[in-house]
Amino acid sequence: MRRSGSLPPSGDDARAIFATSDTSLLELVDNLLTKGVVLTGDVVLGLAGVDLVYARLSVLLCAADRLLDPRDAIAPRGAP
Amino acid sequence: MYVYAVLTGAPRSGSLAGLRDEPLRALRVGDLVAAVGEMSERPAVSEATLRAHDVVVRRLADAVDAILPVRFGSLLSETTLTDVLRRRARELGEALALVAGREQMTLRVLGEVSPPETVAPQTSADAAGGLGPGARYLAARHAEWRRGREAPELAAVRPALASLVRVERVVRHDAPPLLASVYHLIDRGQGAAYQTLIERATLAPIRLVATGPWPPYAFAPEALE
Numbered sequence: 001m002r003r004s005g006s007l008p009p010s011g012d013d014a015r016a017i018f019a020t021s022d023t024s025l026l027e028l029v030d031n032l033l034t035k036g037v038v039l040t041g042d043v044v045l046g047l048a049g050v051d052l053v054y055a056r057l058s059v060l061l062c063a064a065d066r067l068l069d070p071r072d073a074i075a076p077r078g079a080p
Numbered sequence: 081m082y083v084y085a086v087l088t089g090a091p092r093s094g095s096l097a098g099l100r101d102e103p104l105r106a107l108r109v110g111d112l113v114a115a116v117g118e119m120s121e122r123p124a125v126s127e128a129t130l131r132a133h134d135v136v137v138r139r140l141a142d143a144v145d146a147i148l149p150v151r152f153g154s155l156l157s158e159t160t161l162t163d164v165l166r167r168r169a170r171e172l173g174e175a176l177a178l179v180a181g182r183e184q185m186t187l188r189v190l191g192e193v194s195p196p197e198t199v200a201p202q203t204s205a206d207a208a209g210g211l212g213p214g215a216r217y218l219a220a221r222h223a224e225w226r227r228g229r230e231a232p233e234l235a236a237v238r239p240a241l242a243s244l245v246r247v248e249r250v251v252r253h254d255a256p257p258l259l260a261s262v263y264h265l266i267d268r269g270q271g272a273a274y275q276t277l278i279e280r281a282t283l284a285p286i287r288l289v290a291t292g293p294w295p296p297y298a299f300a301p302e303a304l305e
Binding site: 027028029030031032 | 125133152261
């Protein structure tokens with residue numbers, strides 16, 4: 001996933017979004033799936049815009065779904 | 081069977097349901113109890129299933145003193161689960177003792193990245209107090225390990241936090257503006273006091289965002305691996 005093309009969020013943007021309901025999904029992903037690993041640069045850069053949070057989290061959820069599926073662990077799919 | 085959590089005893093509430101409304105069962109193995117639901121295949125990862133899983137764990141947490149939430153998607157046979165719980169009984173028992181009567185607050189530390197410390201390559205032995213290259217390497221690795229588990233940004237708020245925080249776990253991130261995630265275990269019922277304290281903290285330019293209380297997700301060992 002390309003990171004350099006995204007606008008880095010200001011601290012205020014990030015704070016605002018961390019304080020909204022979008023946070024709870026981010027926190028759930030962190031809590032239930034990979035314990036910290038999911039909070040990558042891509043997700044946090046996504047915090048610059050609410051829509052992006054969902055877009056990136058969706059990608060992330062799909063990736064997690066594949067990771068949890070042992071059939072895919074044996075034959076990993078190519079990166080998008 | 082699908083595993084939600086490891087507990088020290090059966091939940092006080094009699095009939096709890098799982099994320100597919102399946103009845104929950106308490107599988108006892110020695111001193112441990114696993115809260116499980118019958119399920120033939122793992123639920124797909126989605127916002128809805130994650131939320132449903134979290135609701136189940138929260139209900140369980142309300143019905144017991146100590147809970148170790150199990151990672152989403154843990155589908156095991158009863159034999160495997162029993163074996164794992166037997167094998168890791170001591171470690172899980174210690175983790176349960178740590179979280180008993182407590183809940184988790186998650187603190188995101190936001191701010192600008194401070195310039196990385198310049199570590200000058202040390203070429204002479206006296207530069208490191210006479211240590212040889214192997215010892216210097218190990219000392220540097222240890223310092224790096226320690227920095228990865230510390231949150232110096234919280235220094236100013238620590239005296240106030242000390243009365244609430246029982247256990248701390250820090251994960252640093254290479255993802256600005258997110259500098260670190262700090263997971264705190266606090267006594268149950270202290271979430272509002274914790275939130276108030278964080279909201280009043282003035283650490284500019286560092287910003288803190290606290291969420292919780294959560295079941296102690298960040299303090300559960302990967303119980304079933």
